[in-house]
Amino acid sequence: MRSLMILKEMEDLFPNAQCALYHSNAFELVVAVVLSAQTTDEAVNKITPHLFERFPDPETMMQADVNNIANCIKTIGLYHNKAKMLKGLSTSLVQNFHSEVPSSKKHLMSLDGVGRKTANVVQSVWFDIPAFAVDTHVERVSKRLGLAKFNDTVETVEIKLKRKLPRDTWNDAHHTFIFFGRYHCKARNPQCDECPLKTICKKDKFDAYKKNLTGIKPN
Numbered sequence: 001m002r003s004l005m006i007l008k009e010m011e012d013l014f015p016n017a018q019c020a021l022y023h024s025n026a027f028e029l030v031v032a033v034v035l036s037a038q039t040t041d042e043a044v045n046k047i048t049p050h051l052f053e054r055f056p057d058p059e060t061m062m063q064a065d066v067n068n069i070a071n072c073i074k075t076i077g078l079y080h081n082k083a084k085m086l087k088g089l090s091t092s093l094v095q096n097f098h099s100e101v102p103s104s105k106k107h108l109m110s111l112d113g114v115g116r117k118t119a120n121v122v123q124s125v126w127f128d129i130p131a132f133a134v135d136t137h138v139e140r141v142s143k144r145l146g147l148a149k150f151n152d153t154v155e156t157v158e159i160k161l162k163r164k165l166p167r168d169t170w171n172d173a174h175h176t177f178i179f180f181g182r183y184h185c186k187a188r189n190p191q192c193d194e195c196p197l198k199t200i201c202k203k204d205k206f207d208a209y210k211k212n213l214t215g216i217k218p219n
């Protein structure tokens with residue numbers, strides 16, 4: 001099966017891929033994933049130890065002045081909005097879920113700042129429920145390697161990956177795809193010369209497709 005062969009090659013390059021966001025409980029994980037939107041895990045890991053010390057649980061975060069939350073996360077982008085989301089998310093956890101992070105996708109996605117990708121990460125990383133979160137790395141890698149069509153939406157990419165890979169591989173495969181995309185098949189300057197998947201890669205066609213679509217240089 002071609003998709004399993006692709007996964008195996010990625011696993012050989014990154015055998016220890018795992019969640020890179022610092023967390024020690026489900027609340028910290030969901031907060032860290034919300035904060036990671038449009039910024040790097042490294043940037044999030046620099047602010048969360050202090051944030052979690054100040055606001056260790058949903059009750060404390062719910063009662064906090066939003067400016068105090070913002071002050072703790074001001075080194076990352078969109079921090080004002082993210083501070084509001086964290087307060088709203090915490091309020092919902094306290095009022096609707098007895099201060100516990102729920103495990104169902106529907107309930108997770110009812111929380112402020114939590115979309116499909118974040119819900120999938122929390123389900124797979126914390127609850128060990130098979131899920132496949134598709135972030136920018138997973139999407140790019142999947143399209144370059146022909147596991148999804150160039151014009152597929154993020155949700156369609158997720159559906160296709162779940163159809164093409166066995167359910168018991170999804171949680172680890174998600175991390176493997178991310179590491180492969182983050183450190184090898186990067187958006188700019190991917191390491192194609194030493195890539196074991198070079199012969200099946202559709203990067204050139206994907207780049208041409210994106211260039212046609214936008215008229216600007218692809219990234």
Ligand code: SF4
Nearest residue numbers: 185190192195201203
């Ligand atoms: S050949 Fe290059 S673009 Fe294609 S999968 Fe490998 S690193 Fe990525």
